[in-house]
Amino acid sequence: MLDVIAVSALIIYITRVVLGYKQTWDRYQLLVNRTLYEKTLASGFGSVHFLLDASEQQQVNCRWTVGNTCERFIHEKFKEKIEMPVDKAMDTLLRLGLVTEQPFDGYLKLQAVPCVKAYKALEQRWNSLIGLG
Incomplete structure (x- = not known):
């Protein structure tokens, strides 16, 4: 027992x-x-999402304006003063196919791709990174 x-x-x-x-x-x-x-x-996805939203609201912008908008947004939301590396971010957005640059009046203007196309591009990128596609 x-x-x-x-x-x-x-x-x-x-x-x-x-x-x-x-x-x-x-x-x-x-x-x-x-x-x-x-x-x-x-990291990048938060920046990409913010830049995509900002680009949709203002269909045409230049890199300098986008950088200032990002810096202002982060300062307002997080009370942090930063210097946005716009060229790197824009290169990433262009490489991912989320933004296009078009010459307009002697300047390069940015144009966001439609949300559906941006979503599909990000989904394909993500799937290729994790080995699904």
Whole structure:
């Protein structure tokens, strides 16, 4: 009888340890996923999304205007003064096919592609990065 109680207690103890470890592991994974999600939002995709929205609202802009708009937006929302690397961001948007540049009155004007086309371009890019396409 004592053997059955000892084995049952041991099984219960091992189960508690395993479940406690699993719970700790799940919390750790959640923390990692949250951190990665926040980093992703803070990286290029957040900038691309903002620039795409800004470009849709003002169909034609120059790089300088977009840079000032981004800097103002970040200052208003986050109270941080930054210098937007517009040339890098524009090169990325052009490379991803989210924006086109057209000569107009001696300047290069930006034109955002339609949302559906931009979504498909981003989806294809994402799928190629994770190996789905």
